[in-house]
Amino acid sequence: MKKMRKIFAVLLTLAMVLGMSMTSFAADKNTITISGKGLDAEGAGASYGQIIKENRKSTLGWQFASDDIANKFVEAWNKANKPETTLDANGVIAKLIQLGVLESDANENKNVEAGTINASTNLSAALAAVTSAATNNLDLANGADVSTTGKGLYIVTAHSNGYTYLPMAAYMNTNGDNVAVVAKGAKDQLNKKVAESGQSVAPGDEVNYTIDEEYLYIAPNANPKTFTITDTLTNGKFKENSVKVVLKDSINATTGKELVADTDYKINTYANGTDLTVDFSNHYNSAYAGKIVVITYTAIAGEVTTAAPLTNNAHSSNGTGKIVEVKPVSFKVIKVNKDNTNEKLPDAEFQLYKKANEGDANAVSLTLDNKTTVYGIPVGNVIKTDANGEASVNNLDAQATYYVKETKAPNGYSLNDFAYQLRGADVQSAGTITKTEDNVTYTIQTYTYTNFTDITVKDSKLSALPSTGGIGTTIFTIAGCVIMIAAAGLFFASRKKTNK
Template sequence: MKKAMKKLMAALLAVAMVCAMAIPAFAEGAGTAGTGTTYTITINNPVGTYEAYQIFSGDLHDGTLSNVTWGTGVSEAGKTALGDAKTKAASLNEANVKTFAEEVSSYLDATSGTYDAGKITGLSAGYYLVKNSSVGEHETYTSFILKVVKDVNVFPKGDKPTLEKKVKDINDTTDDTTSNWQDSADHDIGDEVPFQLTAKIASNFADYKTYKFVFHDVQSAGLDFLEDTVKVKVGGTELTADQYEVITTGLTDGCTFHVVIEDLKQIRSAAADAKVVVEYKSKLNKNAVIGSKGNPNEAYLEYSNNPYDTHGTTTTPNDKVTVFTFKVIANKIDGATTKALEGAAFALYKKDKAGDWNLVALNNATESAAGEYTIVDKDKTTFEWVGLDDGTYKIKEVITPAGYNTIDEQIFTVTAEHDVTSEDPKLTSLSGIATIGEIQFTPDTSKGSLSTNIENNRGTTLPGTGGIGTTIFYVVGGGLMVAAAVLLITKKRMENR
């Protein structure tokens, strides 16, 4: 029943007629059309397929249609409801022809002519209403007024909205503010990531009785939508909460949320070609995918596509942005043997714009209120910090393996590059460069990782009991005793003299 109603309402998508008191006719030129003469409507840049309904018929002479009667495209019920054809035709003008097109569209009967490749051929003299019989995916029904005289060329007065989804990036170490809106970004886990949806209202907005916009947004598992951050603007004017609705529950289309504007015709700032902008934030969480696959976020717009059907809608294609995040892997080894070394713990810090170091995370240690560290796993040799973005970092060894020297603090910069203008953004490069220290990283763009070895070297060995050191002490001590004895004997001899 719903589909049948939709087809019926599609008939209201009129390619209607602008007329005066005398009805202009299909005529190849001045004079009287001969019996059997047919005419053609050529539709430029057609959208979908079209069909024609003869609304008025009559006698064609010198470009004028006289003795007007209802055409074959009007049903018997329509003829009764609409009244005398000659009277109705004479009453039409540019101000009311659109209303008439809506009215007569409720009483359409047989089509006329044959449609193929943008042309409706085989039309006899008369006055026709032309409409879409179908439209393709993501397309709108046309709604244009046309004046038909002889063979005619017409241009559909249809338009469709567009949708763009964007995201912002920031380097916490170097930047005070976020980047411009773009197609990709990299963020730390825990960051609140800014997103933007921008749609353009169709140019034939005025032709619609109602105009619905629904923003459909699909978040990946690594992003938590923050509903209270949503802001909506139409034509630059921010809407109040009662002018739109954010829906997060009961959705069956796989979306995370919808932002619904039920009827833009009720929004004062809405107009043809005006922008409707939705901005919000999502938090990058611990489920975030690390590396080149990233964390995609897609959206599409559902919108009214039938000027005379208050229920007909279609959608734009999906638009996608991607948020990337990375990890650092440190392997603890003995500097002399390069074997894995146990008993260490580290802290990772990130530098902010003010130059301060902020703790990212301890690894393999807990810290007491007094600032003392306790190791968690004494056998651990590999350390990971997951969910990092670009910026400057510092690794500090907070617990050192017994018998080894503590490493100097290692400071390095993470740099990432990714497509910022792409329908399918990719991570293109990743690097970690030491600025203080000797740390060296091996990047893996696919895995989004920067791997390094952190070496510890043993401390200096002091002499111990029973070793060569004891012998040295014995030799030196014995020599001193002999020398003292010699001096004592010499002194006594001198005194006896």
């Protein structure tokens, strides 16, 4: 009986050990998982394919998955950085072992860590040459099971609308440990912003712009490497020495590294011109890939109108761009008879002023209709009301402060000595549309303000001099004439008597 109990206890122990091991046996292994920016979007996907597999009959323990992959991989490896010695397939595998990408007896590397592909320009270039080997779909949420017999190096590619990714390497070790890789990708979207104060313009205004875009990922074997950001102005000119380029770790970073012209990028002669190009191509730095390039600069508005706004057409070599349009507004002054507002008065003259500070050059003192004293600088020529008693002024900055004051009243009317502030120019929602032109997809954003509210200025009619109640001058004139006639008659009568 005791022996049976012992045997039963041993069997129970074995059952417990087996039960505790079940979760380990059931654990997912031999799985590649991928994460990264943009891969949570609808339609995003990834693929993988084996490029190096086990060959324990080889002295190195590895071989390329096919001759085609070997030829492409090795050729790209040798072209990168132009090494002094041209390697064959085994030589490249030996380099991968040396880099810690593949295992060896002396190197028990388990997995390629995220970002390892950027540690070797040769490996990056070689991976870019064999992307066609990634023919198996990879589940972005759960990874993809890889056969337990498929130990070796895999290429992983990712795609998501609006993003560009570099190919990645994933190493499945001989233990079958799971592999996690992070997709290195940059968003293919150039963003352009106009400073809030520049959402409406008048001729001569300075407007500040900001462009931000992720520094592009470009394969090491790409020739040429092309990364440019270009902006073209319509109805304006670029201000000299206004361009500044800063590299940030993220779009929300408050500080960054200011890049240097002719070291980190090249810039064209843009002063007083309409074309600006910041070119990173010949100064491309893969260490910057994925970070945010922020370009700021200033434009000076030309003779802009509502029909001809200040327009910036910015685009990147990645095929995306943004067009920003900002427009001026107008206002109307109406002159009426104070006692009969339906009577419009022509030939009244007004002057427009832009808000200034006391002591500014050409600033004059103005008294508003609420008796407040302000200062303004004259803008433009004299405004004169037409036959309908109206005068319009166009091409004003909706975000500026203006005053208007009567400088000459119509004949027969008094001068209104108060100045009036222009109000009512409210911003409308900035509409956006998309268009494709010359293989570039643009987002177009137009800022629009309502016009300033019409201003009605009332003048009082001048009256004739009132009667004082006297007898007038007629009687005195008649009396004077009678006296003169009588005097003349007496003069001639006295001469006749003398002659006798």
